[in-house]
Amino acid sequence: MRKLIRKMIRExxxxxxxxxxxxxxxxxxxxxxxxxxxxxxxxxxxxxxHYLSKDIRTIDFxxxxxxxxxxxxxxxxLLPFKSESFDVVYTIAVLEHVKRPWVVADEIHRIxxxxxxxxxxxxxxxxxHNEEDYFRFTDKGIKSLxxxxxxxxxxxxxxxxxxxxxxxFLYTYLRQFIPTHILKVTWDVFxxxxxxxxxxxxxxxxRSETMRLTAxxxxxIGRKR
Numbered sequence: 768m769r770k771l772i773r774k775m776i777r778e779x780x781x782x783x784x785x786x787x788x789x790x791x792x793x794x795x796x797x798x799x800x801x802x803x804x805x806x807x808x809x810x811x812x813x814x815x816x817h818y819l820s821k822d823i824r825t826i827d828f829x830x831x832x833x834x835x836x837x838x839x840x841x842x843x844x845l846l847p848f849k850s851e852s853f854d855v856v857y858t859i860a861v862l863e864h865v866k867r868p869w870v871v872a873d874e875i876h877r878i879x880x881x882x883x884x885x886x887x888x889x890x891x892x893x894x895x896h897n898e899e900d901y902f903r904f905t906d907k908g909i910k911s912l913x914x915x916x917x918x919x920x921x922x923x924x925x926x927x928x929x930x931x932x933x934x935x936f937l938y939t940y941l942r943q944f945i946p947t948h949i950l951k952v953t954w955d956v957f958x959x960x961x962x963x964x965x966x967x968x969x970x971x972x973x974r975s976e977t978m979r980l981t982a983x984x985x986x987x988i989g990r991k992r
Contacts, residue, residue: 788973789888789926792986793818796857796886803854806878808843809861810834825857843871851880859888860984862912863902872912879991885918890984892932894939906985918989928969929981938962 796805797820807816810827811834819825832840841847843865856875862868875885889904904912906923938958945951972978979985 788924788928788969789984789986790818791922791924792859792886792888792926792988795922795988796820796823796855799884800855800857800886804852805855805857806848806853808856808858808875809864810837811861815859826853843874846874846878848878850877851883853878853883854880855884855886857886860890862887863890863893863904864897864899866901868902868912876913876917876991881991883991884921885913885987885989885991887987887989888926888984889987891982892929892936893983894935904985906979906982906987909985909987913987913989917992919992920987921990922986922988924986925978925982926984926986927966928972928978928983930966930969931983932981934962934965937965 793815797818801820801822803823805823805825807813807825807827810816810825810829811831813827813836816825827834827836827838828843828846829837829840830842831837834840839847843861844867856879858875862871865871879885887909889909891903891905893903906925909923910920941958942951942954945954969978
């Protein structure tokens, strides 16, 4: 137990890019996407975009035309861009929200230039997080969706582990038993950050080959063939 505690403390003292696995996608973007033409597909509320370098200028695309700072609004099933017009398509937790992800995958392939890159994070174990939530993806499912005849895998790994799933699942599941709105608000104030701590348990199994079996999400970078 002491060794496990020491390991957790040692891991948590490291910089963010080594502490949070899925941020390696942003590390790759900051090294390779500067000066490139980048489509932020499903830019949404830009929850993670502050990790991107200020030298990366993205074209922000979303289905909701009311999103702040949006460049283009439209449907990802029929992207309003010319073929082979982008160097990088960057999309975080988006394809679970489209009705036909295989169609969007073909559109991404179409608009990427030869040897262009797809940089992506998709959920596996995850709660239903809004009304437009349709799919979940294993690591092999992602490679099937973006077939080897179309994309060469450059990078793939567990983006976030089971601890991230457990933290949200337990918080959301137990909240369902709370009878009144006032008590739910109290629960939100005091328990949200308590359950958030569960995600840090993943550092103890960070190098385990079986981590993928309980992954919260998977990271993927593919190069167009």
